Amino acid sequence: MTDPSPGEELVPSGRANRRRILQLAAIFAGALLYVAGGLVFRQAVQHQAIEDQHERQIRHAILIPGSRGRIHDRNGFVLVDNKVRWSVTVDLGKLRPQIIREQRRLLAAERSAWRLPEAYRPDYDRLRDQARVNVIQTHLDRVNRALSTPRAQADFRVSPVALARHLRERRSSPFAAIEDLALGERNPGERLARFMEQLPDDGVLALRSEVVRDYPEGSLACHILGHVRPSESNDPEAERDLRTMLAAEHNLGPSGFSVRPSARGVKGVEAAYNRELAGTHGYLIIERNIAGEQRKVLASREPRQGAHITLSLDRAIQRAAERALGPSADPNMPPLPGSAVMVDVATGEILALASFPGFDPNKMTGRISQEDYDEVDAAGGWFNRATQGLYPPGSTFKIVTALAGVRSGAVRHDEVLDCGPSLMVGNRAFPEHTPEGYGPTDMEKMLIISCNVWNYVVGLRTGIDRLAAEARRLGLAEPLLISSFDGRPEYAETAKGMVIPTPEYKRRRGAGEWSPGDTANTSIGQGYLLTTPLHMAAMMASIAKGRTRTNLTLIHDPGRELTHPGAEPLGLTAGQRRALLDGLTRCVEEGTGGPMRIAGLSVAAKTGTSEYFNEGRKAHLAWAVGFAPAEKPRVAFAVCIEGEDMSSWGGATAGPVAKAMLEAWLNPAGAEGR
Amino acid sequence: METPLRRLRGPLAALAALLLAWVLLPSLPRLFVRESFAEFQAPALVALSRTRELVRHLELTNADRETLAASGRDLARANAALELRVLSLESLASENRRLRGMLATPPPAEFRSVVARVAARESSTWWSRLVIRRGREDGVRLGCPVVLGDRVVGRVAAVHLNTSEVELVTSPGFRCSAMLDGDERRQVVFVTGAPNPPFVGPRADVTHIPREYFPPAGQPAVVRTTGLGGLYPPGLRLGTLEPVLTDAPEGAWKTGKMAPAAELRNVAEVAVLIPTQPQPYEELR
Structure with missing residues (x-):
């Protein structure tokens, strides 16, 4: 390219200039038109869509779960309530510089203590974990200092396990270094105020x-009460419906919701009645500014507390049963696992249902610590022995054998059988309790002394089919705790595998053909027979009122209509019933049920000591079933205790638990005061 | 020719060095500088405050005899009423001691009071801070409650030799536990200061009000100190709760606004309540 020669114009001519200006103006006009067109398009055509989008961006719905309803016992005592728990959280993000400094200090201390060379590569993860714990503890020491008074010293410590779990699962949220600030405090307000x-x-x-x-x-x-766990939603179905309704009414997008945490029942009545207890969600529809802060409330609805539930349990009887089962029953003896049930004969309402060992549901309301879970698990505390424990009923089944025998005509109630020390069935001698045998024995005497041979004979005469039919008639294999209102389970943790053996059952198990020995075994409540303490309590309530079935329930409802599908009269003659009642009453007065004797109360009961395998060792199961008062029964009960060897006996081991329940029923105020 | 920027290079470099030193200086010298500034400033503030008082004194000395006589009469009446009240309080105190002895309850924290004149108040921190003419030499300690009669003004946030800085009830840093009149369950609520927008009366936040609480009808609920925290004696008036309560985001509480009980617009004199026993707050600060 050559330079312009002198005199040549460097600027364009006026004409060319005008053309360029026009071109530029046209470009600007086009751009302006484009912008204006865009504006018009957005304002006129996309107006609604943009407004919708804007609304969706600034509107937000906060769903507030209703607080859960209370659970009372039949007398109005609160068994489950809600409380406010105060925790102290630590913002780990703000502690980062301190943690790094502490980690360096720990490293230097380690090097100097062990005279390690500079090139030494320590376990940085361990040092960082230790540094975190140390730094958090220094802050907790400040809390301890602030909360301590001359009367009470606070001593909160960091749990390294809880910290590790927090870092693993919820790193982005503050760490709850103190989970319950007021734990065990008589006056939690003082701690809050001091903090x-x-x-x-x-x-x-x-x-x-x-x-x-x-x-x-x-x-x-x-x-029975069960427990709750923190949950995103306490009633997912209701929450989904509410979301749909609010999205339509308030133009909310899928991300325009936040839900406050709630709790969901996972076991027991808390789970079975979760929907009723959970209450109704409330909501706040808010408008937020660009920083996400609330600007104004557009609409709101108060959350409603869930329904209160009144259980049939009687706190005094329940407490007496648990005390009798638990460690305080006899300080010289280690407590044995077991269960106890007491039922109101007229209504079928369960007055007490205790299973030992148990757990403290208060520890389960937040995140269950692994230590707590393992401790309960190792002791077998999750298992409800009263409803899920399947046991051979032992001698308590002799009542069924007697009923089957007299009803089928295989034996008369006053027929005296000569009961020796054993009975040969096939080529096997089935033994009696005593080497001498009991001699002449009728039904009444059999119930007093729990004679085996009488039952072998009557069982063999009756036959397994009629024996099994009688057990089924009394509901020993029926599912229990089904609501009579809507047919849904009142309580889910119940056993499904009750067994009333028959030849068909034995064949199905692949155990061969049924033999007379099997019938003899079944007649004394051994062999394949399996049922739960709850079933035995229901059976005793039915026998007490002369019917075959009792509709057990955990809900207290004085206006309930007392019906049970499948219930029929027991079908005993007056003489048969008299013999049965006299036998059971005398069992307590002069027989194996002696430990259940209570002055001024006639108790009709039967004890049982069946054999089972406890961790591979043969051991005794101690049973006591019955009702009281014998003449006009009002309560029925069943107790079953798992012996750890052959030293447990029905009367001696289970009897005192039954007696404690009966005494609490007779004198609730006395039981509460103890 | 030297440009203006080149001429200013020296002072700018010095300023930058100073700023850098300020940022890099460890906290101890910085604290020393800040404290020294406060101590240097204190005499000026005290002198200013005394001048104001002198002006007021001169104003009062010019009052006519009739006014003075009327004031004297009013004071005598007030004094007589207060003497009666002191007698009644002494009797209550002795009854209280007897009951505490029976219940073996430890005596409540005891306080002695020191009257202090307000030395200065800045317009930028009008609703959050004031300076009083009492300091370390008078026994004032960190965290001591500052009151006006039975009304809480705030608490001591910084102590210098002869002056102290008071954090007012409406200051965002203020925290105190409280109870509400009309709450039969006597649950603890929290009073925290809040940023106060201009042209609106000062307000503090009351949080963690139980959902089942409703203010007594016809009169504003008084918010009082609990005495449980150890820093404030029980029963002092913090303020009155405004009737509009809103649901807290946690859902379990309500929150409300509180108008301070003490007239914070024009505070001339306060009393500092100094606990006889040292409180953890002083070392945890």
């Missing part, structure tokens, strides 16, 4: 509150 006033706000420690489930009686009736 607020004595501890300067440094932004690291914060006080958080949440509503949690409270079980004021601790582990009382834990298996």
